[in-house]
Amino acid sequence: MTQCIIRCKQSHAHGKVWAKLALIVAILVSIQSAESRTWTTPDQIQCHQIHEQEGINCRKHKKEADWPVLPPLPSYGRGRDAPAGRFASLIFGTHLNDVVVTGANGTIDGQGQYWWDKFKKQQLKLTRPYLIELMYSNDVQIFNLTLVNSPSWNVHPVYSSNVIVQGLTILAPTNSPNTDGINPDSCKNVRIEDNYIVSGDDCIAIKSGWDEYGIQFGMPTEHVIIRRLTCISPDSATIALGSEMSGGISDVRAEDITAINTESAVRIKTAAGRGAYVKDIFVQKMQLHTMKYVFWISGNYKSHPDDRYDPKALPIIDNINYRDINAVDVKQTGSLAGLPDDIFKGICISNVTVALSQNPKKVQWNCTDVQGVTSGVKPRACHLLPEQTGVTCQFPSDRLPVEDVQLKICHAPLSS
Numbered sequence: 001m002t003q004c005i006i007r008c009k010q011s012h013a014h015g016k017v018w019a020k021l022a023l024i025v026a027i028l029v030s031i032q033s034a035e036s037r038t039w040t041t042p043d044q045i046q047c048h049q050i051h052e053q054e055g056i057n058c059r060k061h062k063k064e065a066d067w068p069v070l071p072p073l074p075s076y077g078r079g080r081d082a083p084a085g086r087f088a089s090l091i092f093g094t095h096l097n098d099v100v101v102t103g104a105n106g107t108i109d110g111q112g113q114y115w116w117d118k119f120k121k122q123q124l125k126l127t128r129p130y131l132i133e134l135m136y137s138n139d140v141q142i143f144n145l146t147l148v149n150s151p152s153w154n155v156h157p158v159y160s161s162n163v164i165v166q167g168l169t170i171l172a173p174t175n176s177p178n179t180d181g182i183n184p185d186s187c188k189n190v191r192i193e194d195n196y197i198v199s200g201d202d203c204i205a206i207k208s209g210w211d212e213y214g215i216q217f218g219m220p221t222e223h224v225i226i227r228r229l230t231c232i233s234p235d236s237a238t239i240a241l242g243s244e245m246s247g248g249i250s251d252v253r254a255e256d257i258t259a260i261n262t263e264s265a266v267r268i269k270t271a272a273g274r275g276a277y278v279k280d281i282f283v284q285k286m287q288l289h290t291m292k293y294v295f296w297i298s299g300n301y302k303s304h305p306d307d308r309y310d311p312k313a314l315p316i317i318d319n320i321n322y323r324d325i326n327a328v329d330v331k332q333t334g335s336l337a338g339l340p341d342d343i344f345k346g347i348c349i350s351n352v353t354v355a356l357s358q359n360p361k362k363v364q365w366n367c368t369d370v371q372g373v374t375s376g377v378k379p380r381a382c383h384l385l386p387e388q389t390g391v392t393c394q395f396p397s398d399r400l401p402v403e404d405v406q407l408k409i410c411h412a413p414l415s416s
Contacts, residue, residue, distance in 0.1 A: 022382035041211070067129055068092075073158065075186055075209030075217035075247060077305045079127030081119060081152075086127035089156070096137040100408050101340040105169065107146040115151035116176050128152040128178075135159050141408055143167045152178045158185040159219060162402055166193045174234050176200035181231075183207055186219035186247050189402040192226045202240040203231035203262075206249055214246025215275045221247070223400050233262045238288075241278050243269035243301040245315065248276040253396060257286045264293040265325070268317060269301040272339060275313035279346075281320045282395045288327035294354055295322065295334035297344060299369065317344035320372075321393040325352045332361040333379055338369030347372030347385060348393035354379060383415070 067087040072078050079086045090110060091101060106133060115128045128151040134140050136159045143166040147154045154170050157163045167184050172179035181197035184190045185207040197203040208214060208221045231238040231245035238259040241249050259265060266283050288294060297317070317338065327333075333354045338344035347370055356364070356379075374381040375391035 006060040010393070019159075027184075037056035042286075056060045058400070065211075069126060075159075075214045075219065076244070077210060077213030078299050081124050081127040084126055086201055087129040089130040089133035091132045092134075093137060094135040095136065097139055099134060099137055101132060101142045102144050102407075105144055105146050105167075107148060109148050110150040112149040112151045112172065112179065119177050123254070128261075130154065130156045132156065133158065133227075138162055140164070141166075143407055145169075146171070148172070149176075150179050153180045153183050155182045156185060157183075157187050157190070159187070161188040162405065163187055163190045163345075163407060164193075164402065164407065165195065166191070166407065168197075169193045170195065170197040170199065170203075172198065172200050174198065174200050174232070180205050183413070184221055184224060185244075187221050188277070189225055189400065190221070190224040191400070191402045192229070192403070194228045194351065196230045198232045199236065201233065202236045202267075203229065203233050203238050203259075205237075205240040205242075206252060207242065208245045208247030210244040210305050211246055211273045211275075213305060214244060215313060217247060219247045220250060220276070221245075221252075223402070224252045225251070225400050225403055228256045229254075230258045230260070231262055232260050235263050237264045237267035237296070238262050238286075239266045241266070241268045241281065243271065243274070243298075243303055245270055245278055246276045247276045249278045250280045251396075252281050254283045255285045255395070257283075259288045259291065260288045261287070261290045262288070264291065265327075267296040267342075268300065268320070268336045269298045270315040270317065271299065271303070272311045272342070273304055273309035274315045277318070278320075279316060281317045282393075283322045284324045284395045286322075286325040286327075288325065288330070290329040290357075291327055292331045292353070293333070293335055294325065294327050294330055295336060295349065297336045297338070297347075299337045299339045299342070299344060302342060306364075314339060314342040316342075317346075319346040319394075320344075321348045321395065322352065323350045323395065324350075324391040325354075325355070328355040329357045330354050330360070331357055332366070333364045334381065335366045336368070336370045336382075336385075337366075340369055343369050343371050345371040348391065349381065349385065350372075350379050350391050350393040352376040352377045 037078045130153040131150045133156040140163045146169040148171045170181045179200040183205045364379045365382035367384045374385045
């Protein structure tokens with residue numbers, strides 16, 4: 001017998017989860033079949049913990065009328081797909097404490113093709129829904145699930161703290177638009193571990209608001225650990241910082257990362273108008289296979305919510321550390337571009353070996369308006385990152401508190 005289980009309890013006055021999933025109907029029933037079952041429901045419930053057991057395939061009906069509409073995020077000022085609001089996510093919650101979304105690799109299918117087609121035809125008046133979004137929440141755990149064909153981003157914790165995302169398999173066609181894997185956004189104390197992601201966009205994108213709206217909202221993303229990630233994304237980054245980073249991004253640590261057939265390793269994306277900072281970034285132990293770039297920093301990423309941004313709001317990029325990286329079949333080792341009035345500094349790259357593809361770019365390092373050092377890097381870096389023997393770039397030895405948090409057991413057995 002296969003059971004599909006949801007445990008629900010009342011959250012505090014403002015807390016609610018819109019779990020618009022087929023598995024809702026299984027609260028009081030057992031599924032007496034070895035075959036995968038599919039349901040649809042537009043109903044809303046208040047849930048604190050959701051547990052989906054193996055063998056259940058849950059899909060969301062694609063009718064737009066089934067989706068509640070939310071206002072734009074205050075740190076973005078508008079929707080990403082359209083200026084107006086946005087459709088609520090498949091699993092959505094706000095102002096929650098102690099949230100667990102889990103289930104022995106059960107599948108949640110966002111049926112994204114409908115949404116991708118409308119996006120490409122510019123037929124959307126609202127921003128596409130995500131699969132999982134939790135706002136203003138604390139002690140969030142999302143683990144042991146398979147997410148497929150999200151309409152847009154897959155997992156989006158925003159304005160939240162003490163967040164763990166672990167053991168997810170996230171799958172989308174590599175040409176699907178904006179199907180980012182995991183996007184912590186204005187979050188503090190985040191642990192992302194043991195995830196396998198195939199995406200049409202960045203596998204992980206760390207964000208904190210967009211231009212003047214993010215500057216005004218002023219909530220950074222900080223204290224993030226990413227480890228044991230496998231990423232496949234031919235046209236995007238393994239880990240992106242930005243481009244929406246106007247609340248600031250700091251103390252991000254990434255290690256034991258594998259990327260295959262992916263555009264870049266860790267990419268910093270920003271622009272004049274973003275303001276804020278990306279600083280204290282630490283990356284080590286990356287294995288990269290078939291890449292367009294290893295190192296990529298873009299200081300002129302042309303994407304703004306409107307024309308009211310301040311072009312004098314320049315981002316600070318400082319203390320960016322990469323070490324112990326091995327890459328094969330690479331087109332270009334590094335493309336690093338700051339801004340003419342805004343030098344991106346404190347870049348350190350050490351112990352890196354890059355084997356080039358059969359048809360590499362003639363210029364392996366393209367560097368402008370950056371400052372830093374390299375040590376033991378092959379091919380040798382540009383003159384703005386001079387070689388200094390014996391340098392080992394930083395990686396913190398202390399542990400973040402979120403690293404020691406245990407995953408919670410979420411179960412509510414039902415009688416047969």
